Amino acid sequence: MATPVEAPKLGNTVEECIIAKWFKTKGAAVSSGETIAEIETDKATFELPAPVSGTLIETFFPEGAMVPVFTVICAIGEPGENVEALRPKAAGPVSGQEKTDSLAGDHSLERKGWQAEAPAPQVMKPSGSKVGQALSPASQVGSVVSELVLSPRARRFAEEHGFHPQRVAGSGPGGRVLEDDLRRLYYGTPRTSFAARKCMEEGAEARGEGSGPGGMILSEDLGPAPVRMTGIREKIARRMRESLASTAQYTLNASAGAAGLLALRARIKATPGAPAINIGDMVVFCAVRALLEFPDLNAELIEGRIYRHAHVHVGFACDTPRGLMVPVVRDADKLSAADLAARMKALTAAAVQGNIALDDLAGATFTVSNLGGLGIESFTPLLNPPQVAILGVDAIAVKPVRRDGGIEFLDFIGLSLTCDHQAVDGAPGARFLQVLKRNIENVETLCTI
Amino acid sequence: MYDLIVIGAGPGGYEAAGHAGRMGKKVALVEKERVGGTCLHVGCIPAKTFLRSSKLYRECGESQNYGVRVGSREFDMPAVVARKDRVVGTLAKGVATMLKRAGVETISGQARLVARNTVELGERRLEAANILLATGSRPAVPPISGIGSARVLDSNTVFGLATIPRRVAIVGGGYIGLEFACFFNEIGSQVAVYEMLPHIASGCDRDISSRLLQILKRKGIEFHLSAKVTAIDEDAEGALHYTEADGSQGADAADCILNAAGRAPNVAGLGLEEVGVDFSAKGIRTSDRGQTNVAGIWACGDVTGRRMLAHVATREGIAAVNNMFGRKDRIRYNAIPAVIYTHPEVATVGQTEEELQAAGVDYKKSIVPMAVAGRFLVENEGGSGIVKALAGARHGEILGVHAIGDSSSEFIVAAAVMVATEMCVADAAGIVFPHPTVSEALREAILAMG
Numbered sequence: 001m002a003t004p005v006e007a008p009k010l011g012n013t014v015e016e017c018i019i020a021k022w023f024k025t026k027g028a029a030v031s032s033g034e035t036i037a038e039i040e041t042d043k044a045t046f047e048l049p050a051p052v053s054g055t056l057i058e059t060f061f062p063e064g065a066m067v068p069v070f071t072v073i074c075a076i077g078e079p080g081e082n083v084e085a086l087r088p089k090a091a092g093p094v095s096g097q098e099k100t101d102s103l104a105g106d107h108s109l110e111r112k113g114w115q116a117e118a119p120a121p122q123v124m125k126p127s128g129s130k131v132g133q134a135l136s137p138a139s140q141v142g143s144v145v146s147e148l149v150l151s152p153r154a155r156r157f158a159e160e161h162g163f164h165p166q167r168v169a170g171s172g173p174g175g176r177v178l179e180d181d182l183r184r185l186y187y188g189t190p191r192t193s194f195a196a197r198k199c200m201e202e203g204a205e206a207r208g209e210g211s212g213p214g215g216m217i218l219s220e221d222l223g224p225a226p227v228r229m230t231g232i233r234e235k236i237a238r239r240m241r242e243s244l245a246s247t248a249q250y251t252l253n254a255s256a257g258a259a260g261l262l263a264l265r266a267r268i269k270a271t272p273g274a275p276a277i278n279i280g281d282m283v284v285f286c287a288v289r290a291l292l293e294f295p296d297l298n299a300e301l302i303e304g305r306i307y308r309h310a311h312v313h314v315g316f317a318c319d320t321p322r323g324l325m326v327p328v329v330r331d332a333d334k335l336s337a338a339d340l341a342a343r344m345k346a347l348t349a350a351a352v353q354g355n356i357a358l359d360d361l362a363g364a365t366f367t368v369s370n371l372g373g374l375g376i377e378s379f380t381p382l383l384n385p386p387q388v389a390i391l392g393v394d395a396i397a398v399k400p401v402r403r404d405g406g407i408e409f410l411d412f413i414g415l416s417l418t419c420d421h422q423a424v425d426g427a428p429g430a431r432f433l434q435v436l437k438r439n440i441e442n443v444e445t446l447c448t449i
Numbered sequence: 450m451y452d453l454i455v456i457g458a459g460p461g462g463y464e465a466a467g468h469a470g471r472m473g474k475k476v477a478l479v480e481k482e483r484v485g486g487t488c489l490h491v492g493c494i495p496a497k498t499f500l501r502s503s504k505l506y507r508e509c510g511e512s513q514n515y516g517v518r519v520g521s522r523e524f525d526m527p528a529v530v531a532r533k534d535r536v537v538g539t540l541a542k543g544v545a546t547m548l549k550r551a552g553v554e555t556i557s558g559q560a561r562l563v564a565r566n567t568v569e570l571g572e573r574r575l576e577a578a579n580i581l582l583a584t585g586s587r588p589a590v591p592p593i594s595g596i597g598s599a600r601v602l603d604s605n606t607v608f609g610l611a612t613i614p615r616r617v618a619i620v621g622g623g624y625i626g627l628e629f630a631c632f633f634n635e636i637g638s639q640v641a642v643y644e645m646l647p648h649i650a651s652g653c654d655r656d657i658s659s660r661l662l663q664i665l666k667r668k669g670i671e672f673h674l675s676a677k678v679t680a681i682d683e684d685a686e687g688a689l690h691y692t693e694a695d696g697s698q699g700a701d702a703a704d705c706i707l708n709a710a711g712r713a714p715n716v717a718g719l720g721l722e723e724v725g726v727d728f729s730a731k732g733i734r735t736s737d738r739g740q741t742n743v744a745g746i747w748a749c750g751d752v753t754g755r756r757m758l759a760h761v762a763t764r765e766g767i768a769a770v771n772n773m774f775g776r777k778d779r780i781r782y783n784a785i786p787a788v789i790y791t792h793p794e795v796a797t798v799g800q801t802e803e804e805l806q807a808a809g810v811d812y813k814k815s816i817v818p819m820a821v822a823g824r825f826l827v828e829n830e831g832g833s834g835i836v837k838a839l840a841g842a843r844h845g846e847i848l849g850v851h852a853i854g855d856s857s858s859e860f861i862v863a864a865a866v867m868v869a870t871e872m873c874v875a876d877a878a879g880i881v882f883p884h885p886t887v888s889e890a891l892r893e894a895i896l897a898m899g
Binding site: 193194195199216 | 844869
């Protein structure tokens with residue numbers, strides 16, 4: 001008896017996921033625990049291990065398919081075993097047109113967002129070559145195909161040229177399509193070379209004018225094939241757009257003396273067995289402390305109500321191979337600097353490896369984004385609504401400081417705080433930065449190792 | 450004030466002038482010698498008339514292979530030259546008529562740029578919005594002692610030969626040297642070709658050039674490859690001295706020595722430095738639209754040093770005119786056919802296998818014998834040849850076609866269309882080729898890649 005493999009439920013809020021990649025093809029031998037597929041949710045990507053050893057008898061969905069969780073996506077068993085009984089009701093054979101058709105017919109599934117096929121990218125495509133193939137017309141005017149009335153000569157031209165556009169503006173009486181109308185459309189549309197057409201079938205897009213004979217679009221004239229946004233990327237994109245559209249963001253830039261950070265870091269490095277706390281961890285720790293004094297910034301704004309939180313759940317932006325992820329340290333205010341650093345390290349590793357629990361990616365009350373390690377001296381972090389503030393941590397840079405009639409060059413760390421003006425005015429934001437600056441400058445006493 | 454002044458009335462210049470004239474532009478065409486240029490007077494056309502006569506002469510000798518017996522044959526050099534002059538004269542008249550009809554003003558004289566829009570002709574100064582430099586090229590003179598002496602002919606002076614030489618030594622195994630090697634071989638001269646490179650017809654696909662070498666050797670032409678001509682004695686009784694690839698030295702007592710060591714662009718005396726046009730000894734630098742670095746100054750043909758072929762010059766000239774008058778036009782150098790009029794002919798278009806390998810392109814190829822086309826057997830008793838086709842491995846777009854065998858020059862344009870329009874093997878397979886023609890070998894080569 002074959003073993004069905006289901007799309008896993010990867011978090012409390014996950015209802016559906018995308019089969020991003022099959023690592024095993026139909027008929028391949030798999031051993032228990034071996035990765036057979038990559039599953040993508042709107043937050044992260046996960047590897048799906050084979051629950052048992054055997055042969056991958058059938059995959060019920062192609063790559064790119066979005067399926068509800070707990071749907072049977074493939075079956076593992078003995079070679080030759082019949083697994084049709086395991087096939088999900090609406091999933092047709094993986095290859096071929098039938099599947100798409102059968103799904104298209106099932107509206108109840110469509111409504112649920114069930115797609116066995118990745119949605120076709122919405123791109124502008126120039127018409128294909130006219131030689132030996134019907135051409136989609138450039139003209140948008142005119143009547144639809146069923147209503148086209150072609151003159152006999154137009155019909156002959158269409159037959160001879162294998163040219164059957166769906167819309168033509170007929171210039172004859174009663175919108176009748178004359179040979180000249182077809183001719184104009186046929187010769188007036190830029191042609192595409194055979195090779196360019198093949199490249200376009202693979203997704204490449206025409207940019208600008210064709211450079212071949214008579215303006216023909218050649219493969220060299222094509223731009224690269226666009227890459228479909230991953231689920232995570234789309235999620236980031238949507239959230240960032242919503243962030244800008246739904247908030248009144250402003251950013252305050254300040255800097256804090258970094259002598260304490262550097263001294264503490266040096267001490268940690270020099271002390272065997274000291275907890276691994278880096279400068280970024282120290283700043284997060286200082287920010288969490290400062291937030292306890294400024295509950296206005298450790299808050300969420302939801303439909304006209306401000307929710308101030310008693311505890312700080314700090315999210316931190318994390319650069320992963322799959323894109324930006326924001327793991328969350330819950331109750332960060334209860335943790336020592338060392339514990340906070342350790343927790344951040346563990347969450348970062350999980351996010352980078354792609355096996356972070358989805359519940360560790362939700363519930364932040366404040367976010368920190370650190371680009372200082374990449375040398376950024378000032379930037380505009382974007383809010384993660386409904387949070388009302390996000391702190392950007394910048395690089396440490398040397399600044400001249402007037403002291404005792406002379407100039408000294410001291411290390412400063414840049415701080416970029418974005419707040420939602422709907423909930424937080426400029427002055428409280430600035431006061432938070434003052435406290436944060438004080439914390440950072442006194443980090444050696446604040447943060448005991 | 451002209452819309453365009455063209456300097457040089459070869460196939461680049463006169464076609465461009467005619468094209469601009471037909472567009473209704475005010476055009477002057479300046480030529481210091483004869484309208485028609487190298488191609489018409491001392492290049493393509495005269496060489497082909499000579500080769501037509503030598504071919505016929507050879508065929509008379511081989512006519513019994515076709516069941517035809519002829520009496521004694523004689524190669525009448527003065528008559529051959531006279532025919533050449535007739536053909537050239539007819540074509541020259543045609544060019545003159547075309548220019549007249551197009552309303553082009555032809556001016557005789559040596560022009561020199563004095564500003565970006567001004568040309569000096571002796572005492573006269575002409576101004577134009579655009580200037581097209583089409584001054585062509587001349588036989589290159591390699592640094593060999595004695596090569597400049599009067600007894601050494603080049604592709605300009607060889608057409609004045611009054612008698613058939615006993616032995617001809619040709620310096621250079623490129624297309625010019627090979628065509629003359631064929632000519633002299635067919636009319637009964639002993640022929641030796643001295644080439645510095647290890648192969649002849651440089652730039653040709655190696656499968657083609659090696660076959661050509663084989664065939665020409667079989668005809669009795671002597672080849673010295675990787676050989677260096679070291680000196681030429683200036684007195685008529687003297688010899689051509691050379692060093693072979695293995696270092697051994699030799700002397701060739703040929704009574705006729707032909708310098709066919711390539712061509713050099715005519716960039717001197719044009720005022721390029723004064724006006725700031727970017728150029729080197731290898732030619733004037735142009736874009737694929739025919740522009741030089743100086744706005745309003747354009748160049749086409751051999752003077753650019755890009756591809757020294759008459760039809761390239763024409764295409765470049767017309768593209769430059771289109772661009773200067775607002776019609777965007779770009780020359781695609783990847784689909785230019787080239788022919789070597791040896792017997793048998795070599796005709797090629799697109800990239801060679803060596804070029805594809807160097808560029809790291811994945812390709813597939815086919816080689817078919819010309820004899821797959823019935824007409825080839827009919828026309829070429831005892832002849833052999835091949836068509837080699839190259840296509841992209843992934844899409845099957847035709848990248849190059851290389852043929853050796855008569856009359857590949859007449860059907861290579863079909864392959865040029867395929868390369869220029871990126872036709873794929875599957876699509877080209879649907880094209881109908883007339884039967885029986887030699888072009889069917891092209892069809893077979895394409896089908897073989899399917």
